[in-house]
Amino acid sequence: MTEFSVEDARTCVVIGGLGFIGRSLILRLLKLRSWIVRIADSSPPSILVDQKSIISDAISSGRASYFQVDVRDKSQVIRALDGSSVVFHMGNTDPSAHDTYQCYLYIVQGTKNVIAACQECNVKSLIYNSSADVIFDGLHGLHYVDESLKCPWKYEDMLNEFKAQADALFLIADNYDGLRTCVLRPSNVFGPADPYIVPFLVNQANSFLAKLILGTGDNLCDFTYVENVSHAHICAAESLASETVAVAGKEFYITNLEPMKYWEFVSRIYEGLGYKRPMIKLPARICRIMPPLVKWLRNQLGSEFSHQLASAHFAIQSASFTRTFNCSAAQEHIRYLPIISLEEGIGLTVKSFSHLAKESTSAREIDFCEQSKVEKLLGGGKVADILLWRDEKETFTYFLALVLLFYWVLLGGRTFISSASQFLLLAILLLFVHNILPMNIGGFSFQEMPLSSFQISDSGMKYIFGTLACLWNEGIHITKSLAQGEDWDMFLKVAIPLYLLKLILSLPLKLMVAAASVIAFTSFFTYEQYEEEFDAFVKVVCILGGNLKMKLMRNLPAPLSPLFQSDEALY
Template sequence: MPFDEAIPRTCVVLNGRGFVGRSLVLRLLELGQCIVRVTDSTQSLQLDPSESNSLLSDSLSSGRAEYHQVDVRDISQIKKVLEGASTVFYMDATDLNTDDFYNCYMIIVQGAKNVVTACREWKVRRLVYNSTADVVFDGSHDIHNGDETLTCRWKFQDLMCDLKAQAEALVLFANNIDGLLTCALRPSNVFGPGDTQLVPLLVNLAKPGWTKFIIGSGENMSDFTYVENVAHAHVCAAEALDSRMVSVAGMAFFITNLEPIKFWDFLSIILEGLGYQRPFIKLPTGVVWYIILLVKWIHEKFGLRTYNHSLSACYIVQLASRTRTFDCIAAQKHTGYSPVVSLEEGVSSTIQSFSHLARDSSLAYSRDFNEQSKVEKLLGGGKVADILLWKDEKKTFTYFLVLVLLFYWFFLGGSTLTSSAAKFLLLLSAVLFGYGILPSNIFGFNVKRISPSCFELSETVIKDSIARIAFLWNMGFRNIRLLAKGDDWNTFFKVAGSLYLSKLMLQSFTWSIGLALVFAFTAFFVYEQYEPEIDGLAKFLFNYLKKSKVSLIRNVPAPVVSFLYDCKILHEHKAPAEGNDRKRLQ
């Protein structure tokens, strides 16, 4: 500015109530060498409880800071607040609805045009634009120590990056016109207290257990920048525009903490600091990518309104799986920038500021092992449940090994089922007879005799078995009688589906038995271990299908919809919207 002049200058921080804007305002007030005009789109300044007795509130009272409502889409409001200003900082607009392209364009791109025009008209000396390092990232290639020779991409996966690149170009192109000096800063992955994106997103994903997954190898490096360092970089850039005008004006500079770290290590530190489990399950990037492409195709096919979210998901996967590190030598050399807060200090401060989002141990999911889990109740909670849930690993493995040997004996041994059964009974008879003639003591080891009761069945068990067979027979006869009437479509679909499934299983009977064996000893155990995550996924899919049902019905032929309603598969009283669609189609 320079900030050490005797007469204080006036600085304007556009969008000064955003994440980075707030930190910059405090940085300027701490320096105490300029009057700070803070602007935002809200009608009046609403201070947070933490700001009630802060430097900002004191400065507003003393006149060292002023607040102005400014809509950057209205150039007259910008001109009014820039009158008499020597330096303008144009910061990020926050909480934009990315589904509204026109509004985003008007605020980011048209807003940049209006700011440049107003600065030129009022002969503002310096304009510093807060851009992003994402403007040089195409999502397909890693960036290792990228410098300012990297060019902006022509095509972006993310809408906001595209618009930010356009706004940055407008600001830099306006350099040295009508005496205006401009530059842009490109911070990478900004984080810190007051963050509205990174940490809240992590917490929202961590609550249902999604942050247990690592996309890719987990070895990709990234640069993160603490918010106070970004604010400090803006002050350095504004000062450098005067003292080192040729090397700074019209240029863009990367800003980082100068401490590259593995992307997933950084997230793990944040999550652990807030009491959540760090990621540990690796998912191939290709698998995640195909899932997102499938969701994107569904959005396009059925015209769902959430289409832009699939684009954002694609971009998040790219950020999480690619290396993105940047070289800050140019910023250090030409602007004098150097981090004022280390990465470790920044992370610690961030975790402390988000303590209200930390995992509440009293509400966190933790199983009481004296209480049966869902799957244990499903299996009846007896010996079968203990075996399939691996309560006793040795016992379960023994049963699994025996069943695998039996499976091989009957289905993979090359003999017919009858001959395999005969051989098995012959072997079993020889083993039992041999075990029976063993001496009671062999080299000091006692041989326990098999009790005859092991081969006996009580009258109750036999009666229950016969009753069960009779019940199944009667239920089958009842279903056949309902089919013969020809007026119960639900029963028809159930019976036909069951028979068709049985036909498919009989066609590949051996593989079906093998898969069932593996499934029984793995699926129940996995579900018990990851019950919250699996339930959360099921709930997400159910809600997604429920929200998509209206769009799906609109794309189904009218006769099919009528048929489904006649079969009572769709219920009008539970889904009035679908009923309207049916009437429309009819």
């Protein structure tokens, strides 16, 4: 390894250096041992204290320094840039900036401040890390497009629109006051410590959404391993210094040069972490109506779900279209070639996220220690264990016994009294045989069933009759409220369930019992598996129902308005 020489080293600044791509770039610059690196980031300096890493060691030895910089303040940017020759701007958005105005300040106004600071500090080269998403309009696929394709006039995603504006500012700034600029547009960057793609997939891994494939699943996408992006930045810096005309004022797409089916990439991540790959394909027609539906929900629900739905909107669009890019310009002019293959990059990424794998210790602790809502609803006892399929063999045994009982009582052609008497006779016979069996037969032990197994305790009887008394008193209270004719909410809550009960009781007894049995053994288990999705759906329905109710109240005839005045006040 060559010794580090301050005289031969060039000074560079990495703005957003503690972000995902910025940190990778810094590590690569330090490994080359020909750069003095200044790290500029909005995070406080304390984030680097007591960290045993290459970056903290480099700061201790003087090969690197740290500046806390808010790009919205040009004076802070100038302080970090003064005396440097190359600036890499990662274009990170502050995580706390959720509203449109703050995003604009960080991305667009921050870009203006960085360019102005570079010009004042006589910086020679400025490389901006943009995104290939700036060319995507959310409506059309991108098939091996190159830099000749212009950005769309209208964007579905706010961040991409601001990044496109920043792109234009960097390209226009080229060759002013001796500053040479270029823009890199990597596509779908992933890798160890990835805060976007892999965490998003893992968060969805146990949901119903993780089982879906939008469309045919044949849409191709370009993915880029993070270390290849860092390599491309250094290639661009070297090329700006030597071949200025071919590189300055230009944008370049950066990929792994290995287009892969989007859903194959997702499946590789899931399988590597122990989850099942998506298998259910949604028809193309449904996929086409999903983005407009999500957009309509954003308008209906307002700011409460705006950011989540915006992310979902863009994710659906990204997963539905082919998006591949021609990197021949980057290969020719900045001499970029990937140094990590896509296969190796996926393997390294999966390995780095092993703590999020399905069979990891933390995952098992979460699965077995946290009680779900439906388990609390069922009381968390034996019934809950059976209906939630905690022990599949035990649950299947009870289900099979229920099926046999159903056949014996309802499908056997017997009357209810004869079926009950025969079943009671069979139960007595089994208990008698069990009682006279020896304790051990051929290595199998039979425990004697104590009399207490068939008795109901005093506390149990008190609980049963107490519950019945509470239900009776609650019914009397509801009946009294209905008799006064003022509580319309109560009337609807009682009338609708009674009407539904009437419809159910009108069905044949066999059908009712069969349906109830199947629902009991499937609905609770299904709800537990997709609890978050069900709750989110119910919340959305309630909000939409509330909005619809308000509109109905406003359009009621004047004579009926006083009847619902108390309800309307609640809204």
